Amino acid sequence: MATRRAWLARVAAVGGAGAALTLLAAMRPVTAAGPRPSLPPLAGQRVLVLGAGIAGLVAALELHRAGASITVLEADRRIGGRSLTIREGFSPGQYFNAGPARIPQHHAAILGYAREFAVPMQVLVNDNRSAPLPGTSLGEARANLQGVVAELALKALGAGLLEQPITPAELERLAGMLRGFGALDAAGRWRGSARAGWQQAPGMAPGTPRPPLPLAVLLRPGIGQAVNFAEGINYAATMLAPAGGMDMIARALAAALPAGAIRLGAAVAGLDPTASLVRLADGRVLGADHIICALPPRLAARLDGWSAPRRAALAAVPQENAAKFGLEAPRFWEAQGLYGGIAWLPGRMSQQLWYPSERFHSPRGVLVGAYIWDDALATRFGALSPAQRRAAVLADAAPLHPELAGLAGADTSVVWSDMPWAGAAWAEWTDAARAALMPELLRPEGRVRLAGDWLSSIPGWQEGAVASAWQAVGALGG
Numbered sequence: 001m002a003t004r005r006a007w008l009a010r011v012a013a014v015g016g017a018g019a020a021l022t023l024l025a026a027m028r029p030v031t032a033a034g035p036r037p038s039l040p041p042l043a044g045q046r047v048l049v050l051g052a053g054i055a056g057l058v059a060a061l062e063l064h065r066a067g068a069s070i071t072v073l074e075a076d077r078r079i080g081g082r083s084l085t086i087r088e089g090f091s092p093g094q095y096f097n098a099g100p101a102r103i104p105q106h107h108a109a110i111l112g113y114a115r116e117f118a119v120p121m122q123v124l125v126n127d128n129r130s131a132p133l134p135g136t137s138l139g140e141a142r143a144n145l146q147g148v149v150a151e152l153a154l155k156a157l158g159a160g161l162l163e164q165p166i167t168p169a170e171l172e173r174l175a176g177m178l179r180g181f182g183a184l185d186a187a188g189r190w191r192g193s194a195r196a197g198w199q200q201a202p203g204m205a206p207g208t209p210r211p212p213l214p215l216a217v218l219l220r221p222g223i224g225q226a227v228n229f230a231e232g233i234n235y236a237a238t239m240l241a242p243a244g245g246m247d248m249i250a251r252a253l254a255a256a257l258p259a260g261a262i263r264l265g266a267a268v269a270g271l272d273p274t275a276s277l278v279r280l281a282d283g284r285v286l287g288a289d290h291i292i293c294a295l296p297p298r299l300a301a302r303l304d305g306w307s308a309p310r311r312a313a314l315a316a317v318p319q320e321n322a323a324k325f326g327l328e329a330p331r332f333w334e335a336q337g338l339y340g341g342i343a344w345l346p347g348r349m350s351q352q353l354w355y356p357s358e359r360f361h362s363p364r365g366v367l368v369g370a371y372i373w374d375d376a377l378a379t380r381f382g383a384l385s386p387a388q389r390r391a392a393v394l395a396d397a398a399p400l401h402p403e404l405a406g407l408a409g410a411d412t413s414v415v416w417s418d419m420p421w422a423g424a425a426w427a428e429w430t431d432a433a434r435a436a437l438m439p440e441l442l443r444p445e446g447r448v449r450l451a452g453d454w455l456s457s458i459p460g461w462q463e464g465a466v467a468s469a470w471q472a473v474g475a476l477g478g
């Protein structure tokens, strides 16, 4: 087997040691979070951390490791914040990640904690070419798009339309790459390929590949978005997820804190940034040397005691709604060749249906019947009663899976704007809003520093929550 080391040795032999070093640097995971902060000893320092989401837990852990005495105040009766896994209501062993469900392999900061605490991870199939699309499948649509584009590009090459300088040998290699990219025939035409799937599957007799899709099918609304989805750096075909539920990472972080450090049901109502005091909703007042406020911005804005500019900046952070619907059923989809991945539902309120990536061939599984990331659609969904939500999801899935309605078991749904301790799904920044608000939000106010994924360059990702926590505690140490 060619190991990474053997491969690098080959690179070094060809290009010299310098080439191998450059390559190593390029292969190192690039994390938005930067290096884990190294804090000076903080023994004797008391820090109050507001919120036990990923940002609050990571901040508390790193401060605890530096010797600070930490107390985490969490309004909810559970830790994890938006990293919410629901098990109640489903059969034993089944779960539904109502918030985060997947981690890109380059999110090294959050994965670093999962590795450190030996949280078992599994592959999450994010992009499954077998997944159905209206009138086609993801694999068929992708093969056809590549075929059409490669044929066009080859014609353009032949017509001398490439503007960059190129040698005849390179031109030949580029033409070869395009033929391979599009699975073109010897004449450079897209005439269909087994990449697109079989019309007649091979067995004892040879198979027949599916013919090219009519452009009218390939160009149906939403198909381009589905086909290009996994090209996004954060949406690779295979991603990672903790086995047993996303909240396993938050649980591991919490378990590494001293017993009693986290106070659940402790809703913060106000603070005095200069005196470094926090007032709980029940009237109690707690003091510390520093405060890390790791609450979502809209909820943080409601606390008493901020300066007017700080409150205004917090309230102005643009945020959006999202919703998810979990539905338990027998795994009939696996008998249809669907092992994980996402079925896109263009034009439907449910937007996406996810097949479970864990425990293949076990009797039952929890589908994400709807992942609604569009703000307006999620709000429309949120206005429905639980029974109406179920009916809407089943109606949206019916063209793909008519049998689902008869097999569907327990369900649950979360609309993030309606979650009292979240208030929204995530921040959706514009460049203008960032430029206007970040200087205020990143500056300490008295003894309070803010943290949360929304302050990072990757809001809506746990990696961003870690990045922000590291920045907040790093600044406190410096």
Ligand SMILES: Cc1cc2nc3c(=O)[nH]c(=O)nc-3n(C[C@H](O)[C@H](O)[C@H](O)COP(=O)(O)OP(=O)(O)OC[C@H]3O[C@@H](n4cnc5c(N)ncnc54)[C@H](O)[C@@H]3O)c2cc1C
Binding pocket: 050, 051, 052, 053, 054, 055, 056, 073, 074, 075, 076, 079, 080, 081, 082, 083, 098, 099, 100, 101, 102, 103, 266, 267, 268, 269, 294, 295, 296, 299, 322, 323, 324, 416, 421, 422, 424, 425, 426, 451, 452, 453, 454, 459, 460, 461, 462, 463, 464, 465
């Ligand atoms: C639908 C959805 C899908 C997502 N998908 C992914 C994904 O696939 N992968 C990924 O990595 N990320 C994903 N995310 C983003 C991820 O959930 C967040 O980036 C991360 O969980 C944010 O952590 P946080 O600590 O910054 O904030 P939060 O998790 O919001 O934590 C804030 C904490 O403050 C508490 N709190 C609020 N008000 C008070 C108060 N007054 N007093 C005390 N405590 C209070 C809350 O209860 C909460 O525990 C998704 C989020 C959503 C909603």
